[in-house]
Amino acid sequence: MPTSGKSPTMKDVAREAGVSLGTVSNVFNGAHVGREYRQRVEEAARRLGYAVNSYARGLRADRTNTVAVILPGLEHMFFARLANALCRELTLRGYRMQFVTTEYSPEAESACIQAVRQNMVDGIIGLTYSTGMPDVEGIPYVSIDRVISPSIPCVSSDNYGGGVLAAQTLLELGCRRLLFLRIGSHIMGETDKRGSGFLAECANQNVECTVRRFLDEDGPDQVVRLLDEQFLSGPPAYDGVFCSTDMLAVSVVRYLSRRGVRVPEDVQVIGYDGTREFFSGRYVCSTIVQPVQQMAETSVEIVTRWSEAGTPALISIPGFFVPGGTTRDGGTANGQ
Amino acid sequence: MPTSGKSPTMKDVAREAGVSLGTVSNVFNGAHVGREYRQRVEEAARRLGYAVNSYARGLRADRTNTVAVILPGLEHMFFARLANALCRELTLRGYRMQFVTTEYSPEAESACIQAVRQNMVDGIIGLTYSTGMPDVEGIPYVSIDRVISPSIPCVSSDNYGGGVLAAQTLLELGCRRLLFLRIGSHIMGETDKRGSGFLAECANQNVECTVRRFLDEDGPDQVVRLLDEQFLSGPPAYDGVFCSTDMLAVSVVRYLSRRGVRVPEDVQVIGYDGTREFFSGRYVCSTIVQPVQQMAETSVEIVTRWSEAGTPALISIPGFFVPGGTTRDGGTANGQ
DNA sequence: TTGTAAGCGTTATCAC
DNA sequence: GTGATAACGCTTACAA
Numbered sequence: 090m091p092t093s094g095k096s097p098t099m100k101d102v103a104r105e106a107g108v109s110l111g112t113v114s115n116v117f118n119g120a121h122v123g124r125e126y127r128q129r130v131e132e133a134a135r136r137l138g139y140a141v142n143s144y145a146r147g148l149r150a151d152r153t154n155t156v157a158v159i160l161p162g163l164e165h166m167f168f169a170r171l172a173n174a175l176c177r178e179l180t181l182r183g184y185r186m187q188f189v190t191t192e193y194s195p196e197a198e199s200a201c202i203q204a205v206r207q208n209m210v211d212g213i214i215g216l217t218y219s220t221g222m223p224d225v226e227g228i229p230y231v232s233i234d235r236v237i238s239p240s241i242p243c244v245s246s247d248n249y250g251g252g253v254l255a256a257q258t259l260l261e262l263g264c265r266r267l268l269f270l271r272i273g274s275h276i277m278g279e280t281d282k283r284g285s286g287f288l289a290e291c292a293n294q295n296v297e298c299t300v301r302r303f304l305d306e307d308g309p310d311q312v313v314r315l316l317d318e319q320f321l322s323g324p325p326a327y328d329g330v331f332c333s334t335d336m337l338a339v340s341v342v343r344y345l346s347r348r349g350v351r352v353p354e355d356v357q358v359i360g361y362d363g364t365r366e367f368f369s370g371r372y373v374c375s376t377i378v379q380p381v382q383q384m385a386e387t388s389v390e391i392v393t394r395w396s397e398a399g400t401p402a403l404i405s406i407p408g409f410f411v412p413g414g415t416t417r418d419g420g421t422a423n424g425q
Numbered sequence: 426m427p428t429s430g431k432s433p434t435m436k437d438v439a440r441e442a443g444v445s446l447g448t449v450s451n452v453f454n455g456a457h458v459g460r461e462y463r464q465r466v467e468e469a470a471r472r473l474g475y476a477v478n479s480y481a482r483g484l485r486a487d488r489t490n491t492v493a494v495i496l497p498g499l500e501h502m503f504f505a506r507l508a509n510a511l512c513r514e515l516t517l518r519g520y521r522m523q524f525v526t527t528e529y530s531p532e533a534e535s536a537c538i539q540a541v542r543q544n545m546v547d548g549i550i551g552l553t554y555s556t557g558m559p560d561v562e563g564i565p566y567v568s569i570d571r572v573i574s575p576s577i578p579c580v581s582s583d584n585y586g587g588g589v590l591a592a593q594t595l596l597e598l599g600c601r602r603l604l605f606l607r608i609g610s611h612i613m614g615e616t617d618k619r620g621s622g623f624l625a626e627c628a629n630q631n632v633e634c635t636v637r638r639f640l641d642e643d644g645p646d647q648v649v650r651l652l653d654e655q656f657l658s659g660p661p662a663y664d665g666v667f668c669s670t671d672m673l674a675v676s677v678v679r680y681l682s683r684r685g686v687r688v689p690e691d692v693q694v695i696g697y698d699g700t701r702e703f704f705s706g707r708y709v710c711s712t713i714v715q716p717v718q719q720m721a722e723t724s725v726e727i728v729t730r731w732s733e734a735g736t737p738a739l740i741s742i743p744g745f746f747v748p749g750g751t752t753r754d755g756g757t758a759n760g761q
Numbered sequence: 762t763t764g765t766a767a768g769c770g771t772t773a774t775c776a777c
Numbered sequence: 778g779t780g781a782t783a784a785c786g787c788t789t790a791c792a793a
Contacts, residue, residue: 096542098786109764114788123762142543144480144489145786148769153480155523163499163509166703172508173499176526180533187491188524190512197516206432207478208769336704364703367502368672373704434770445780450772459778481770484785543786 097137106133117141151208155185156392157201159215162192166364167379168216171233174385175214182393184211191217198223205229212392218274229395231388234279239402244388245279247405251377252286255331255359258375258410260294262357262417264329267291267298268319270341271333274305280333283361283377287331299327303337316344325356335360338374342415358415363408372413380406433473442469453477487544491521492728493537495551498528502700503715504552507569510721511550518729520547527553534559541565548728554610565731567724570615575738580724581615583741587713588622591667591695594746596630598693598753600665603627603634604655606677607669610641616669619697619713623667635663639673652680661692671696674710678751694751699744708749716742 103113106129115122116130133139147153158175160168172188179186187210189197198217204210205228212229222237223230230237234245259267269287273280284300291298301319303312319326325345332338338360342352350356353375363378365371372378383406391400412418435453439446442465451458452466469475483489494511496504508524515522523546525533534553540546541564548565558573559566566573570581595603605623609616620636627634637655639648655662661681668674674696678688686692689711699714701707708714719742727736748754 095544096539100786110787111764111766111789112762115763118788121762126763140539140543142545142786144545145484145769146788148481148484148771148786149788150769158524163505163512164703166502166505169499169502169505172524173526173528176499176524177528180526180530186524188494188508188512188522190509190516192509192513194516203432203476207476208431209478209480339704367500367700367703368675368709436770446770447772447780447782448778451779454772457778462779478770481785482772484770484787485772486785 096142097139099139099141101137102130102133102139105137106130147208153209153211154183155187155210156389157187157189157204157210157213157215159189159191159198159201159213159217161216161218162190166367167362167381170381171216171385174382175389178385178389179393182389184389184393191219195219202228202230212395214388214392229392231391233384233388236279236403242391242400242402242404243279244384244391244404244406246379246384247407248279248282249286249289250405251361251408252283252288252331253290254286254408254410255283255361255377256287256290256294256298258416259329259331259357259359260290260296262329264357265296266327266329267296268327268330269298269300269333270303270330270337271300272303272305272307272337273333283331283333312340313344316341320345320348320350320356325350328356330356330358332358332360335362335364335373335376338376338415342374352415353417357417359410360415363411372411375413375416375418376411377408378411379408432478433475434478435475437473438466438469438475441473442466483544489545489547490519491523491546492725493523493525493540493546493549493551495525495527495534495537495549495553497552497554498526502703503698503717506717507552507721510718511725514721514725515729518725520725520729527555531555538564538566548731550724550728565728567727569720569724572615572739578727578736578738578740579615580720580727580740580742582715582720583743584615584618585622585625586741587697587744588619588624588667589626590622590744590746591619591697591713592623592626592630592634594752595665595667595693595695596626596632598665600693601632602663602665603632604663604666605634605636605669606639606666606673607636608639608641608643608673609669619667619669648676649680652677656681656684656686656692661686664692666692666694668694668696671698671700671709671712674712674751678710688751689753693753695746696751699747708747711749711752711754712747713744714747715744 099110099113103110108126112126113130116127143154156179160172163169176186191197201213202225214231216233225241230241232241232243236243269284271284288298301315332341338358342358345352345356352358360374360376363376364373387404435446435449439449444462448462449466452463479490492515496508499505512522527533537549538561550567552569561577566577568577568579572579605620607620624634637651668677674694678694681688681692688694696710696712699712700709723740
């Protein structure tokens with residue numbers, strides 16, 4: 090067993106076991122091989138520390154056991170959690186993860202699509218905000234949080250349902266004057282449904298709801314100005330706020346605290362994502378938690394079983410509400 | 426330009442350009458080719474949308490332009506930042522990143538080492554806590570934050586220097602009764618040097634310093650009990666605390682606040698890592714910031730230029746102090 | 762069942 | 778400088 094230098098190849102195993110190359114190959118591909126032969130091969134392989142080279146295999150068999158994961162970056166906790174879960178699920182199923190960031194290479198996505206066509210990668214799981222629609226017809230591509238076309242499967246948390254849940258929760262907690270704050274780019278996406286669901290449930294329960302929208306480009310000044318309008322004069326104009334992201338929710342909570350408005354006594358706030366402080370594990374606010382783990386499982390399941398079934402175009406996985414200290418229902422939630 | 430289906434190969438390009446296979450290969454490998462031929466080939470390649478298949482190349486040329494990155498996980502912000510920076514640096518240099526987590530697959534590391542020997546991966550950048558020393562003699566392996574052997578390069582932040590810096594900072598800020606708190610496993614590692622540096626500087630300036638050590642296994646109870654001993658009775662026994670991680674520092678700060686000890690008025694606390702709140706970008710405490718970006722650059726530089734030079738065994742990159750509200754020097758630092 | 766040989770996309774070594 | 782050809786490690790008809 091050489092401790093360094095090159096690995097043994099099938100040829101070496103064949104020689105060691107005294108059988109032919111094809112037989113060794115058959116053993117490693119589950120084909121029918123006589124017991125005696127199979128044993129000899131397996132033993133020889135163990136002695137030599139042999140493992141198949143999946144890239145060489147891919148060259149012939151169009152299969153590399155590698156999936157590319159494309160995310161905007163890792164510094165946002167939601168992305169980090171997602172990447173982590175995807176890595177886990179892929180590993181569990183015997184796949185390697187090739188990781189790519191769009192943050193630093195806008196053409197990363199098309200490079201990956203190339204790679205699939207070259208059989209260097211078996212499939213792609215992508216969460217991208219690029220404006221152009223990637224041309225991924227006919228290749229194993231799972232999109233996260235963004236509908237690309239009816240024929241490309243998209244996995245996301247149930248944004249609409251999450252919005253409904255947020256409204257139900259605030260209303261149950263006694264809020265009657267609701268505000269929905271949204272931040273994001275111009276382009277419509279899956280995440281817009283958070284607002285739609287929220288508003289629909291408000292309408293359904295005959296409660297009025299105001300909507301305010303920030304753009305990513307807006308600086309903090311803009312946000313503060315807008316919040317001032319809503320809250321500063323007299324008693325708070327609203328007693329329940331749903332924010333499209335935890336980040337926004339935390340900003341709002343901090344703003345309110347600075348202005349002497351008590352949270353959750355005067356105003357209750359719910360965010361969306363399920364962001365936790367990395368050290369304590371505490372949720373940073375009351376929030377609708379994205380089911381990251383299940384989203385990862387589902388995505389991996391779909392790419393790795395691409396051809397096996399007709400895949401539905403849009404799979405929405407329900408999230409759940411968790412109290413995080415910014416609603417009135419019993420303090421800060423901890424742990425899982 | 427077919428929008429789906431398989432990619433063109435060198436053969437296709439050769440036919441399209443009316444030259445031989447070898448010539449096409451030469452063009453893509455920078456060898457000397459006549460101007461006329463080169464142009465014809467390049468044009469044909471563009472027309473067909475050709476790109477070399479680096480795995481097929483790897484089969485011959487022992488080079489895949491892929492580097493494996495091994496980290497314990499991504500949920501800790503330091504790891505996420507590191508992975509992000511590594512991805513960036515690798516991409517910039519034309520490498521792909523294969524990402525692996527030890528959290529969910531303890532044998533991930535040896536699998537990667539296999540992969541290198543099989544020429545499926547050109548090199549490894551690894552940050553692992555496994556007890557056994559990986560057998561990586563002779564393959565391109567860069568270890569982060571852990572010395573494996575004199576012949577394996579290790580890149581880390583200058584932990585010793587960081588400890589010195591922490592001591593200098595606390596002393597400059599007027600602290601005279603110092604405490605060093607450490608958390609971590611039994612095994613000695615690079616990070617232990619944080620304490621050594623801190624203590625050395627204390628000794629150097631003739632200031633006494635107490636040391637307390639937690640183990641990862643210790644529950645929060647243990648930590649609280651220990652802190653109670655140090656701080657609870659009477660005025661705080663210490664006025665300056667250096668913690669081996671930001672996580673520990675934040676726990677300590679929270680503990681002190683709950684006990685009515687004011688930070689930074691009564692006790693000043695410095696952590697280590699440079700952790701920031703993901704939404705505000707604020708540092709969670711005054712801290713010694715790990716130079717993640719430079720660590721990534723250096724590691725990538727070393728793996729990708731493996732053979733080109735004798736590499737020093739240990740490269741320590743200095744971090745820097747940043748105030749984060751738990752020291753007395755001017756409020757909370759923001760931004761970059 | 763087992764062995765043989767062709768071929769996957771590329772590079773390296775030759776003659777030309 | 779250019780073009781055929783063998784080889785990289787593996788899979789897969791097909792022949793034995």
